[in-house]
Amino acid sequence: MKNSPTRHRNRRRGPPHYCWIASVLPFALACLIPIASNAYTAAGDRNFPAQLILPQIGPTDALWLPISTLPMEALKPFDPTRQTNFGGTYSKLITEDLGIELEDGLIHRDRLGASSVTGAQNFRATLQYEAMLDPPHEFLLSVLLEHEFGGTGDPAVGSEKHGATTPGVTFGKGLGDLPIGYWRPLAITGFAGYEFGEGPRTNTFQAGISIQYSIPYLVSKVSNVNMPSFLRGMTPITEVFFANPVERAPDQGTNTTLVVAPGVSYSRGRGWELGIEAMIPTTRATGHGIGVIAQLLVQLDYLLPESVIGRPIFVPTELR
């Protein structure tokens, strides 16, 4: 997509408040998408693989390291032409059902007509509680409360001065309990949240869904299909993330962002998981070309199961 001087001029016509929203929102969402993070959890015999874009569907003891790059549409000098994120999230269980996530990372921006710049993103913390778990039906539901601490990142890379708080809900549902034969490895996960911005920061409705087909589930629960060994750990997955500002200028067109991310996750149940997805923006506000996100998940509860790092802080007394 080429830069559009006409569109650029139109942006300038709106009230200052809306102009601010219009200019900041896409970058804020670009920051959000790659680090909003992932999931590794299970309901019954259903292991939901780590997601790369949607928030996790349940609390866990894990560390994940995503890297993403996304072309951006630069409208004027100093606008970013590409943004690359290096993130890190540490997730810790407080009890079996309640966990906290701490996220931070670096953002690198290539800019139009200017040198590139690197800086920190805003620090985020998320409390998540697994409210429902139904193993026979491979279903779980969690509620979460995320807070982005404004001003903790570098404004030069788009980190907001003002924070935001997002209550939300996540769920995962495997279809293994249904009599649908080779479709039983299918699973759906979802997320919905409402971001309350502080100060002038706009409020945003966010939602997402993923569809995944688990080959590990296929060979362990449906049929031992003969296939190469490396395929037995694959889970093709497509994530869709949607965000829509509640306020927007009437002549700005849509600032809705919608990214579709098809990809694959690989796990052999050995304490780590690798995922890679393309990030396909479907609106101008989302991005300017196809990006890529890759992520390594380290399951601390698998690798260090008997240490405080790999177990809930408050361990049930019945377990030794």
Next chain:
Amino acid sequence: MMRHRSVGIDALGRVRKRESALGLGDIQRNLVGALFAIFGPTLGTGTAAVTPVGTVIEVSGSCIDHGRVLKFGDVVQIGDTLDVPVGAKLKLQMADGSVISVAPDSSFTVASYNINGSSRRVKLSLAQGVLHITSATRPFEVSSAVGTATASSASADWFVESKAGSARVAVLAGIVDLTSNLIGQSASIPAHWGARLEAGRAPVLPRVWSQMEFNAFIRITQ
């Protein structure tokens, strides 16, 4: 300190009860030492078919070993098949220090038991039911119709369940591998995790087990 009822073995090898102020670990160590003193020289020396490998330290109900109703202090040998009916329970102290608690409605066979030398291997065959094993020998194997669970750490505290067409393993401490008999694929299960295996398929990816799930196994094997 609480006093425990423990098992002693006199010079003639007869088991007797005694009261002790020792902890459970001390009791087990003493028992293992006594068993080794008596039976150690015969373990793994070609007399496997008649080698006593374990002692009954708890029993309730009519647990059967080759038609004989087991009672406290009875000895178990290689090749014995132990049936624990519904409503009964059984706990064995093995010669290597391992402890096996058998849930009601379980049946298993001591297939092999060699705890000396380089070819150390303990192998049980679980036809059905649930075993709670605190294993002190590596490898400690429990085979079922669909797969084999093997404690691969020097010591482990784990459960294995065998049902028609499936098996489950849950681990409280140590590492246990669950391998499909048919296709050979295995899952390595660490502490606080569990996994299921269904007939003719690969093991389900291991996952963290909840307190409730462990409690269900603990209750039936206590």
